[in-house]
Amino acid sequence: MRHVPTIASRELRSLFVSPVAYAVLTLFVLLAGFFFLSSLLQFEEYILRMQQFQYFDQMKELNLNDHVIAPFIGVMSVVLLFMIPGITMGLFASEKANHTDELLLTSPLTIWDIVLGKYLAAAAFVTLLVALLALYPGILLLYGDPEIEKTLAGLLGLWLVGLAYAGIGAFASSLTRNQIIAFAFSFVLLLVLWMLSFLADLGAAGGAIGSATGIADVLRWLSTAEHFERFVKGLVDTADLAYFGVLVASALVLTKFAVESVRWR
Amino acid sequence: MIEARGISKRYGEHVAVDDVSFEVTRGEVVGFLGPNGAGKTTTMRILTGFLPPTDGTALIDGHDMLTDPLQARRSVGYLPEMPPLYPEMDVEGYLRFVAAIKGLPRGARKQAVERTLARCGLLDVRRRVIGSLSKGYRQRVGLGQAIIHEPPVLILDEPTVGLDPVQIREIRALIASLAAPGPDGIQHTVILSTHILSEVEAICQRVILIHRGRKRLDAPLAQIVQGGQGLEAVFARETARDEATAPEAASA
Numbered sequence: 001m002r003h004v005p006t007i008a009s010r011e012l013r014s015l016f017v018s019p020v021a022y023a024v025l026t027l028f029v030l031l032a033g034f035f036f037l038s039s040l041l042q043f044e045e046y047i048l049r050m051q052q053f054q055y056f057d058q059m060k061e062l063n064l065n066d067h068v069i070a071p072f073i074g075v076m077s078v079v080l081l082f083m084i085p086g087i088t089m090g091l092f093a094s095e096k097a098n099h100t101d102e103l104l105l106t107s108p109l110t111i112w113d114i115v116l117g118k119y120l121a122a123a124a125f126v127t128l129l130v131a132l133l134a135l136y137p138g139i140l141l142l143y144g145d146p147e148i149e150k151t152l153a154g155l156l157g158l159w160l161v162g163l164a165y166a167g168i169g170a171f172a173s174s175l176t177r178n179q180i181i182a183f184a185f186s187f188v189l190l191l192v193l194w195m196l197s198f199l200a201d202l203g204a205a206g207g208a209i210g211s212a213t214g215i216a217d218v219l220r221w222l223s224t225a226e227h228f229e230r231f232v233k234g235l236v237d238t239a240d241l242a243y244f245g246v247l248v249a250s251a252l253v254l255t256k257f258a259v260e261s262v263r264w265r
Numbered sequence: 266m267i268e269a270r271g272i273s274k275r276y277g278e279h280v281a282v283d284d285v286s287f288e289v290t291r292g293e294v295v296g297f298l299g300p301n302g303a304g305k306t307t308t309m310r311i312l313t314g315f316l317p318p319t320d321g322t323a324l325i326d327g328h329d330m331l332t333d334p335l336q337a338r339r340s341v342g343y344l345p346e347m348p349p350l351y352p353e354m355d356v357e358g359y360l361r362f363v364a365a366i367k368g369l370p371r372g373a374r375k376q377a378v379e380r381t382l383a384r385c386g387l388l389d390v391r392r393r394v395i396g397s398l399s400k401g402y403r404q405r406v407g408l409g410q411a412i413i414h415e416p417p418v419l420i421l422d423e424p425t426v427g428l429d430p431v432q433i434r435e436i437r438a439l440i441a442s443l444a445a446p447g448p449d450g451i452q453h454t455v456i457l458s459t460h461i462l463s464e465v466e467a468i469c470q471r472v473i474l475i476h477r478g479r480k481r482l483d484a485p486l487a488q489i490v491q492g493g494q495g496l497e498a499v500f501a502r503e504t505a506r507d508e509a510t511a512p513e514a515a516s517a
Contacts (some may be wrong), residue, residue: 003365006362098350099350100350101347101349103363103410105315107367263316263318
């Protein structure tokens with residue numbers, strides 16, 4: 001494990017000389033600005049309407065957390081679905097395309113050195129994305145008073161979602177030498193993982209495979225959306241933390257096997 | 266220094282390397298010959314630990330590649346057929362990275378990088394991005410990554426392919442100098458594969474010829490050319506020997 005930082009720092013430096021990192025950063029910040037502004041404007045319009053109709057009781061219920069920050073963080077988690085595969089697609093695929101996998105695998109490194117080093121680099125990038133995103137709710141602190149704890153819980157949820165996506169993206173990248181395929185594959189995996197709870201809801205509504213069999217519960221537990229939403233509501237539960245821990249760990253173990261597989265194919 | 270004991274590699278039905286054994290002693294430069302698809306690259310990949318053999322073992326400097334892989338890999342420098350370069354890195358940064366992953370202690374890396382830059386003639390391009398270098402320079406960087414940690418064993422897969430005659434001569438001189446006992450007291454053992462027979466005659470003391478995964482010839486160069494026959498004639502004879510008996514394998 002000694003070489004994890006060496007691999008990670010090389011990966012990060014390569015990421016930042018490639019246009020991909022800057023494209024992702026720029027798009028991400030632009031989209032964040034757009035969605036932040038739109039949820040803010042919607043909130044404003046909502047208040048105006050309530051005033052017009054003189055719904056003063058309901059106006060007391062309005063707050064920045066539920067009407068601006070939560071929807072904003074929610075929509076950004078969907079944006080991550082597109083962005084993170086862009087960052088992770090090259091992690092392993094580009095090594096094969098450059099033939100540098102032959103360098104890494106004939107050097108005195110363990111497979112874990114390589115996998116964890118690369119994952120760490122992707123995780124650092126995710127952290128940067130979430131830190132940039134935190135600036136937007138931060139602006140609200142200047143003009144209003146959102147609940148800080150609830151906001152932080154939401155950001156923590158987003159960070160964990162990002163870390164899980166990075167793990168899955170790394171796995172997808174380890175399966176191919178083509179970055180486009182790696183991107184598409186990780187996007188599909190993430191989308192399915194995200195949508196599992198919708199599938200569960202459909203089943204429950206139709207009543208066919210419904211909650212009676214427990215399948216719906218399992219699907220819901222597997223879905224990232226389900227766990228993420230609890231963070232956004234301000235609930236930091238060890239069960240949800242454990243879910244993301246398990247997700248990242250399994251993705252990395254699978255990646256390790258995929259990288260190693262060149263040895264037994 | 267290098268010991269291959271009954272190495273075989275099978276991919277399903279296809280046998281890429283079939284029970285190859287040989288030993289190379291310190292300071293020897295061995296030319297590894299064979300037609301395309303003979304199993305040269307596979308054998309080299311097994312010796313460097315990139316691929317495990319289906320049967321047999323490879324020992325590098327006394328370390329078994331399967332049971333003691335980290336120590337064995339530390340003792341090998343490997344230049345694959347395609348030099349393993351990160352096109353977006355600069356030459357110096359790349360070599361510094363390789364020095365680190367090859368296990369050189371932090372304090373020794375800077376000196377190792379400087380020595381390698383000088384030895385491979387890369388001082389002028391040290392800050393250039395690898396992707397912008399010519400093929401000849403890229404090959405030198407590839408050779409640099411193989412020798413930066415002063416490994417006792419060097420395995421070079423077609424080190425001069427695609428270079429112009431001047432570059433070929435430079436790389437050959439460099440390889441020859443690596444096998445000679447240098448001022449640092451390190452004498453490399455070299456296996457190099459090539460199609461250029463004159464290259465073997467220029468720098469190798471010994472020839473191992475494999476054909477269809479089997480070792481066909483293993484003899485000192487002097488002994489082979491002694492009877493007045495050229496290396497080319499020997500190569501042609503050995504690779505043509507059973508052409509008639511097993512023509513279906515030729516496609517492999």
